[in-house]
Amino acid sequence: MSPVRAFFQRVGAIAGKEVRQLRRDRLTGAMVVGIPLIQILIFGYGINLDVRHIRAGVVDYADTSASRALVSELEASQVVQFVHRAPDVKALRRSLAAGDISAGLYIPPDFERRRLETGRPIAQVLIDGSEPGIEAALRALASMPLRLRAADYSRPERPLEVLTEYNPERRTAVQIVPALIGVILNMTMVIFTAIALVRERERGNLELLITTPVKSVELMIGKLAPYVVVGLIQTTIVLATGVLLFDVPINGPLWQLYAGASLFIAATLALGLVISTVAQTQFQAMQLGFFTMLPSILLSGFMFPLAGMPRAAQWLAQILPLTHFNGIVRGVILRGAALQDLTAPLLKLTAFLVVAVTIAALRFRKRLG
Amino acid sequence: MPDTAGLAVEARDLTRRFGSVVAVDHISLDIQRAHIYGFLGPNGSGKSTTIRMFCGLLRPTSGTVRVLGQDVTRNPEAVRTKVGYMTQKFSLWDDLTVLENLQFIASIYTLGKRKAQERIEAVLEEFRLRPLAGRLAAQMSGGQRQRLALAAATLHEPEMLMLDEPTSAVDPQSRRDFWESLFALVARGTTILVSTHYMDEAERCHRLAILDQGRVVAEGEPGRLMDELPLQVIEVQAKDVDGARRELHTLPEVRSLAQLGLRLHVLIDRDVPDAAGRVRSTLARAGIAAEAEVTRANLEDVFVAATLPGAQAGERARA
Numbered sequence: 306m307s308p309v310r311a312f313f314q315r316v317g318a319i320a321g322k323e324v325r326q327l328r329r330d331r332l333t334g335a336m337v338v339g340i341p342l343i344q345i346l347i348f349g350y351g352i353n354l355d356v357r358h359i360r361a362g363v364v365d366y367a368d369t370s371a372s373r374a375l376v377s378e379l380e381a382s383q384v385v386q387f388v389h390r391a392p393d394v395k396a397l398r399r400s401l402a403a404g405d406i407s408a409g410l411y412i413p414p415d416f417e418r419r420r421l422e423t424g425r426p427i428a429q430v431l432i433d434g435s436e437p438g439i440e441a442a443l444r445a446l447a448s449m450p451l452r453l454r455a456a457d458y459s460r461p462e463r464p465l466e467v468l469t470e471y472n473p474e475r476r477t478a479v480q481i482v483p484a485l486i487g488v489i490l491n492m493t494m495v496i497f498t499a500i501a502l503v504r505e506r507e508r509g510n511l512e513l514l515i516t517t518p519v520k521s522v523e524l525m526i527g528k529l530a531p532y533v534v535v536g537l538i539q540t541t542i543v544l545a546t547g548v549l550l551f552d553v554p555i556n557g558p559l560w561q562l563y564a565g566a567s568l569f570i571a572a573t574l575a576l577g578l579v580i581s582t583v584a585q586t587q588f589q590a591m592q593l594g595f596f597t598m599l600p601s602i603l604l605s606g607f608m609f610p611l612a613g614m615p616r617a618a619q620w621l622a623q624i625l626p627l628t629h630f631n632g633i634v635r636g637v638i639l640r641g642a643a644l645q646d647l648t649a650p651l652l653k654l655t656a657f658l659v660v661a662v663t664i665a666a667l668r669f670r671k672r673l674g
Numbered sequence: 675m676p677d678t679a680g681l682a683v684e685a686r687d688l689t690r691r692f693g694s695v696v697a698v699d700h701i702s703l704d705i706q707r708a709h710i711y712g713f714l715g716p717n718g719s720g721k722s723t724t725i726r727m728f729c730g731l732l733r734p735t736s737g738t739v740r741v742l743g744q745d746v747t748r749n750p751e752a753v754r755t756k757v758g759y760m761t762q763k764f765s766l767w768d769d770l771t772v773l774e775n776l777q778f779i780a781s782i783y784t785l786g787k788r789k790a791q792e793r794i795e796a797v798l799e800e801f802r803l804r805p806l807a808g809r810l811a812a813q814m815s816g817g818q819r820q821r822l823a824l825a826a827a828t829l830h831e832p833e834m835l836m837l838d839e840p841t842s843a844v845d846p847q848s849r850r851d852f853w854e855s856l857f858a859l860v861a862r863g864t865t866i867l868v869s870t871h872y873m874d875e876a877e878r879c880h881r882l883a884i885l886d887q888g889r890v891v892a893e894g895e896p897g898r899l900m901d902e903l904p905l906q907v908i909e910v911q912a913k914d915v916d917g918a919r920r921e922l923h924t925l926p927e928v929r930s931l932a933q934l935g936l937r938l939h940v941l942i943d944r945d946v947p948d949a950a951g952r953v954r955s956t957l958a959r960a961g962i963a964a965e966a967e968v969t970r971a972n973l974e975d976v977f978v979a980a981t982l983p984g985a986q987a988g989e990r991a992r993a
Contacts, residue, residue, distance in 0.1 A: 508765070
């Protein structure tokens with residue numbers, strides 16, 4: 306048999322065995338489909354940076370038609386919902402401390418006089434600063450122009466106009482769902498591959514494989530190939546759910562998205578390989594996998610903008626493949642960019658892949674010691 | 675038919691350290707082709723480490739080993755297709771069936787479609803696995819799994835089999851069947867290296883190395899090792915075995931005492947005249963009713979004698 310045919314036969318044997326085991330392992334099989342589905346539903350519906358219906362309370366010492374108009378106008382913005390009417394400021398603060406409400410509106414007794422003066426605030430909003438997101442929403446509310454002062458009947462001034470491109474309705478799902486492809490792939494690819502390899506070592510299969518003619522590179526390719534397919538299936542699940550449930554527009558060419566995803570999958574598989582050469586048990590592999598997860602989610606720009614991070618965190622983010630994939634996926638899906646516009650993240654992903662594969666190959670030797 | 679001339683294994687001063695622990699300490703031995711060669715020794719005596727170095731799984735710290743004419747320390751890949759290895763722990767895939775495991779191993783050795791089918795049929799027959807072909811390995815008994823492991827190790831018709839404690843998780847009937855299979859393989863010219871801690875299995879080998887603390891403390895044919903023991907063995911039968919044991923410990927010429935059920939094996943230097951009589955009179959003086967006769971040494975006696983303090987440094991038994 307020619308060496309090339311032997312190579313493909315052995316790679317095929319390993320890959321075929323891996324697929325058989327995957328199909329027999331119902332739980333893992335369910336995870337391949339279930340994890341992306343559940344994640345996208347949780348993230349898509351759960352994460353909403355566009356905060357609405359914040360529970361609020363009010364104490365109105367003025368109780369005039371104008372003060373009641375203020376309350377109803379604020380409620381009309383849908384940002385707050387006044388669920389509690391407090392007799393005094395003390396009671397208002399107590400509900401805030403208890404968590405019944407996240408904001409409180411204090412209308413002072415001299416409300417009517419304040420309306421006539423410019424330069425003095427007419428009322429005060431108390432905000433629960435312990436929860437993220439709420440403060441920003443209420444600050445935006447506080448700066449909303451309200452026609453309450455006698456002097457304000459003229460059109461309020463707006464010096465800057467903001468135009469939100471690519472997501473005009475400012476829906477969080479549009480920002481979250483594309484990046485979720487990367488987060489889910491990162492989670493499953495790294496851990497699945499690391500575990501698939503470490504499991505063979507743990508169960509003693511590797512000791513047997515080493516004494517057969519199979520070569521290290523054949524073993525690696527055969528083990529990883531099925532997971533590339535798994536990764537592309539997961540990409541499709543997230544993408545389809547995003548389009549069907551969350552109306553995420555796909556503005557760029559689909560094949561370019563899959564090309565970018567394949568590169569990212571390769572990079573995460575390589576990371577899994579590196580982990581598998583370090584971890585001795587499946588538990589360790591799992592721990593190391595999760596260890597790479599958290600920084601990926603927090604620092605990759607998935608939820609928090611890179612621009613706001615300290616310099617060191619930004620450097621760290623550059624090492625993470627997810628950071629660059631998020632750049633690619635948001636570029637292609639939302640901004641309609643072509644891959645040639647995205648050379649910087651593509652090159653960085655490729656660099657990560659080369660380095661990781663080199664480390665894995667150097668560490669993985671076909672011997673026990 | 676494989677080449678039966680020449681040596682299957684030539685090991686010279688093979689040594690392996692793990693940190694400060696010397697697992698294998700300057701082992702030198704030859705294994706003839708078409709023989710069953712045994713490694714006998716307690717856990718931690720270096721049996722597994724030696725076998726792993728023989729099949730290229732571990733690199734020796736120093737020394738060399740040639741397997742089937744190839745230097746495995748330099749080029750472990752050279753013997754891959756000629757050697758079959760059976761690990762101490764079952765190392766096939768629990769979540770694959772018997773047939774799937776065998777098909778996988780056949781592809782890994784690139785046997786070719788027709789040859790693979792032919793060999794799988796042959797081993798299913800030979801190791802009585804046909805009724806189990808569709809069963810997952812995880813759902814089989816110890817003896818069945820061991821038959822599958824041996825079937826997989828012999829699937830590519832290796833010239834040499836290395837079996838690391840193959841019968842440790844197996845019932846006595848399966849052990850007997852297993853040895854029948856080994857003899858059948860040897861009859862076809864296969865060389866077999868098998869490690870064990872069962873004396874009865876060691877006795878079935880053509881040749882044997884007794885290992886203790888990483889060293890070969892005795893080497894030769896089992897029968898000759900027993901015959902040429904430099905000590906005489908007195909078998910003592912007594913109701914009060916403990917009392918007899920305590921009493922005999924006081925005799926200066928007694929080198930070792932081992933209890934085998936209700937009997938004691940007393941090892942005494944060859945040059946002591948009428949050793950059995952001395953044992954009898956000693957016990958009689960102490961008021962212990964006992965019979966004492968000179969008996970043929972068994973492998974356990976050989977093992978005990980070889981691992982006595984002083985035995986290793988001075989006279990290594992070599993038959």
